[in-house]
Amino acid sequence: MSIRKNINISAYLVVGPENTKNRPVGTIIKDAIEAGFTCIQIRSKVASALELIQLTREASEVIAQAGKSDEVALLVNDRLDVILAARKQGIKVDGIHVGQSDIPVDVCREYLGDDSIVGVSARTHELFEYIKTVDVSQIDYFGAGPLRETKTKPDCGMDLDGKIVIRSLDEISELAKLSPIPVVIGGGVKLADIPPLAQTGVDGFFVVSAVTEADDPKLEATNLVIAWNLNKLNPISK
Numbered sequence: 001m002s003i004r005k006n007i008n009i010s011a012y013l014v015v016g017p018e019n020t021k022n023r024p025v026g027t028i029i030k031d032a033i034e035a036g037f038t039c040i041q042i043r044s045k046v047a048s049a050l051e052l053i054q055l056t057r058e059a060s061e062v063i064a065q066a067g068k069s070d071e072v073a074l075l076v077n078d079r080l081d082v083i084l085a086a087r088k089q090g091i092k093v094d095g096i097h098v099g100q101s102d103i104p105v106d107v108c109r110e111y112l113g114d115d116s117i118v119g120v121s122a123r124t125h126e127l128f129e130y131i132k133t134v135d136v137s138q139i140d141y142f143g144a145g146p147l148r149e150t151k152t153k154p155d156c157g158m159d160l161d162g163k164i165v166i167r168s169l170d171e172i173s174e175l176a177k178l179s180p181i182p183v184v185i186g187g188g189v190k191l192a193d194i195p196p197l198a199q200t201g202v203d204g205f206f207v208v209s210a211v212t213e214a215d216d217p218k219l220e221a222t223n224l225v226i227a228w229n230l231n232k233l234n235p236i237s238k
């Protein structure tokens with residue numbers, strides 16, 4: 001079965017070289033996968049295309065060495081060109097995550113094909129109206145948030161007037177009910193947030209710094225996964 005049909009965004013790590021306190025990205029990914037993370041996104045706003053291809057290669061190899069190529073999805077943030085180049089070199093990349101100002105979904109789908117995952121950041125402005133009305137036929141999940149402001153992405157949750165909008169747990173529960181496709185929540189998420197977040201009915205959480213800046217990334221990742229699995233509601237079927 002294609003990993004797209006089997007998508008699991010319950011424990012989702014977003015990572016790039018600027019997030020790891022100078023530790024290798026591949027080592028942090030290995031720790032997260034061994035801890036039970038189910039989805040990895042390579043995201044860097046500073047790495048070159050060649051560096052991104054190399055990071056994607058390393059991530060793909062780490063996932064393969066763990067024997068999890070059919071269960072742990074590997075996505076790249078923003079960079080359709082990087083994914084196409086990586087695939088041309090024989091690297092297994094499962095899809096892309098794009099935001100509202102990135103390459104349009106239909107273009108991603110056309111170039112990546114039907115077996116690929118295309119994740120999209122939900123719009124901040126008029127979020128609920130957007131979730132109810134947007135064409136989701138080519139989208140596999142929504143990323144949404146932030147739960148709180150975060151220095152990892154200072155502009156996250158920025159509304160049209162430049163104001164940062166954070167999402168309450170009640171809003172996140174509403175989002176889980178309304179969204180026709182799975183939802184993953186991130187932005188300032190730490191271990192203590194996981195139990196209430198898991199109770200909202202969303203399909204998963206995403207983190208950068210909670211894992212990538214931890215003194216012991218594997219221990220922190222393990223604690224996040226355990227907390228999610230202990231507290232999650234049965235997913236709302238979509």
Ligand SMILES: Cc1ncc(COP(=O)(O)OP(=O)(O)O)c(N)n1
Nearest residue numbers: 077078097098099100121143144206
């Ligand atoms: C899972 C997930 N959700 C949201 C985002 C944010 O994407 P975007 O709005 O395009 O911002 P950048 O990450 O590109 O700065 C994400 N990356 N992953």
Ligand SMILES: Cc1nc(C(=O)O)sc1CCOP(=O)(O)O
Nearest residue numbers: 145146150152156187188208209
């Ligand atoms: C990549 C990203 N997207 C966000 C959104 O709200 O859309 S927040 C974010 C970064 C999250 O980093 P941390 O876990 O360190 O707070």
Ligand SMILES: [Mg+2]
Nearest residue numbers: 078098099102
């Ligand atoms: Mg983006």
